Amino acid sequence: MLSANPLLTQFQKTRSLSQAETAALSKVPLRRVALRPEEPMVRAGDHTTSCILVLDGMLATSKVDGAGRRQITAIHIAGDFPDLMSLHLDLADSDIRAVAKAEVASINHDHLRRLALDHPNLAAKLWRTVLVDAAISREWVLNLGQRESMTRMAHVLCEILLRMQVAGLANGNTCRMPLTQVNLSEVTGMSLVHVNRVLQQLRRKDLITLAKGQLDVLNWAGLVKVGDFSAEYLHIVKH
Amino acid sequence: MLSANPLLTQFQKTRSLSQAETAALSKVPLRRVALRPEEPMVRAGDHTTSCILVLDGMLATSKVDGAGRRQITAIHIAGDFPDLMSLHLDLADSDIRAVAKAEVASINHDHLRRLALDHPNLAAKLWRTVLVDAAISREWVLNLGQRESMTRMAHVLCEILLRMQVAGLANGNTCRMPLTQVNLSEVTGMSLVHVNRVLQQLRRKDLITLAKGQLDVLNWAGLVKVGDFSAEYLHIVKH
DNA sequence: CGTGGCCTTGACAGGAGTCAAGTATGGTGG
DNA sequence: CCACCATACTTGACTCCTGTCAAGGCCACG
Structure with a gap:
């Protein structure tokens, strides 16, 4: 299959999909974005209307404290969805930027919401990734604190x-x-x-x-x- | 109204509810649990079949490293849902225990799932709390790291x-x-x-x-x- | 009134930060 | 093809923040 939809590819990795799910995923329009090293994709305070799927390279979520010191709070590799939270939170609270050269797909919120409403199993898979990211964050708190x-x-x-x-x-x-x-x-x-x-x-x-x-x-x-x-x-x- | 369902009370705080939503929330059975200081409610590795709503007091989520040092990764006050993640993750990765005397309501996963499927607005509110918890966790990473x-x-x-x-x-x-x-x-x-x-x-x-x-x-x-x-x-x- | 939990204080040592300088490495342009 | 520059990495010296150890005080409770 020539240049399959990477969203579809990602979902197929963990579960076999129904016909309807496959069709729905294939239809979601993606906007591919190439990022240069250090280039920001999302900035704290942004109101975004789309989510990111990492296609290649590495991104990092980071926050900056009042003294200008930066902390990376998460790293994202190909297949990760770094900002699914933007689906339900109005404003981004962190920056997301490329570590080195990277490529991402931008997916419109409305399309993702439609997908989630119509296909509970796909929604569950998306939510699961959010929860795993949160679990990683907790482990990082342990790592940094102790x-x-x-x-x-x-x-x-x-x-x-x-x-x-x-x-x-x-x-x-x-x-x-x-x-x-x-x-x-x-x-x-x-x-x-x-x-x-x-x-x-x-x-x-x-x-x-x-x-x-x-x-x-x-x-x-x-x-x-x-x-x-x-x-x-x-x-x-x-x- | 005598001893309203605390789940209903919690949801009413942020949004006015439809008749159907109010009815559905009222019908969710809760099991009240009183916790003594330090008493664990969830342990890392547990497979839980219900979620917690904090009714009174304070709980803390914590992890322990290989040397036995404990890190609190989140604190929970009345109105918080400390372990909504258990809805989609099989095993708990952290302990959740009372800081001092506390009271919680235990809500069966199946009932919450039913609620979420039938009432997307209630589901959205639940997910929002998960995402805010994750945002707090990221801020803690910054706090500890920098x-x-x-x-x-x-x-x-x-x-x-x-x-x-x-x-x-x-x-x-x-x-x-x-x-x-x-x-x-x-x-x-x-x-x-x-x-x-x-x-x-x-x-x-x-x-x-x-x-x-x-x-x-x-x-x-x-x-x-x-x-x-x-x-x-x-x-x-x-x- | 004794006991345990929690808080407080002092002394000391060491892990980790800062400052400063110097060494690769790789890309670019003349 | 080589000089130059920027970026990344390495090293040493010195300081100090923070942990550990140890002891003692304060309350609340049985």
Whole structure:
């Protein structure tokens, strides 16, 4: 099938669809948008009328505090819907921007609402992704609040690799990882200098390789242990 | 009306309801549960078949890391639905327990699902609360990741007072605040000792009074400033 | 009146931030 | 093809915020 609707493709990944669902999904119009590195897709305060589906690359949701310090509150890879919340919340409370070059599909709210009303199973799947994102957010609160820096960093790397694997975007224990050390400092709440030192500790322990936008986990069990990582919070469904 | 259905009461707070909606809400059976301090209502790993509506007191959602350190990821006051996520996620990923004495209503999943399917406006309201909780969670990530300890603490206190006010549970700038300093350390990711020192700084600046389970914000503007607080993330609707 | 929970205080150590400088790396234009 | 520049990464020195340890005080309750 030539250039299938990526929305349809995404839904097919987790569940077999009825004829009606497939038809409805195919009919949803998408607007493809290419993003350059750092380019914002949504800004805090925006009133949006469409949702995003990530097609390629990586985006990050972030907030900035009064002193101008930025915190990344979520990262999004291909297949993620970073701002489904805009369906029910009037104003965006965070920025969403590309980490590196990325491509997204913009889906009109009205079309998504129609889809959700007509097809409860598709609505349920959408809501499930919102809830998983919320679960990830809670785990990040734990990560930032309680875990020491090396554990915190290892945990983040575990999550990234595992999510990439589940999305079919990893090659064994290797995946693209476009976050710079500055970005990682915005994820982990540590200073850039400390990020650098912690990464070197992880390298020295032969747990990871991380260079040129590529992450290679040399010792998954070891990284999981150092990172106090346990995947339940990702609510991954096996099939 | 004698002892109205608290679920109905909660929904009436934000929107006037249709006859059908009122009738449907009135018919939903609730099971009232009284909780003693620290008593868990949900545990991580549980498969639940009902949701919670907080009727009185305060609950907290928390996670524990591998070293046994507990992080509170959300606090819930009367009118909140702490675990709507259980409607679509099989297993709980966090504990939910009473902070002090509390009372909750337990609502069967099936009844809520029926309600949501039959009354899209009620479903939308429920989802909106889920999304606001997620927005709060993102703000907490920012708070934990970027803000220094005094700002962090002030921010938490601002959020608590404002939410209590919106819920009609405050008396001017005073409200019940059953979180102990240990609890506040679990919220802010700081040590108990440091919580104590930071609270004293806030008191010395004549910003707050906090004792015997009661918070009094003496200088709201001042606390907002110290706490880098801005309420947008709570998505409060005026009416 | 004793006991436990909660709060307070002091001393000390160390993890992590900041400042500052220097080293790759990769893209661009002359 | 090479010089140049921007971006990203690395390293060292120093400071200080915050955690830990330890002890003690204050209440409420049985």
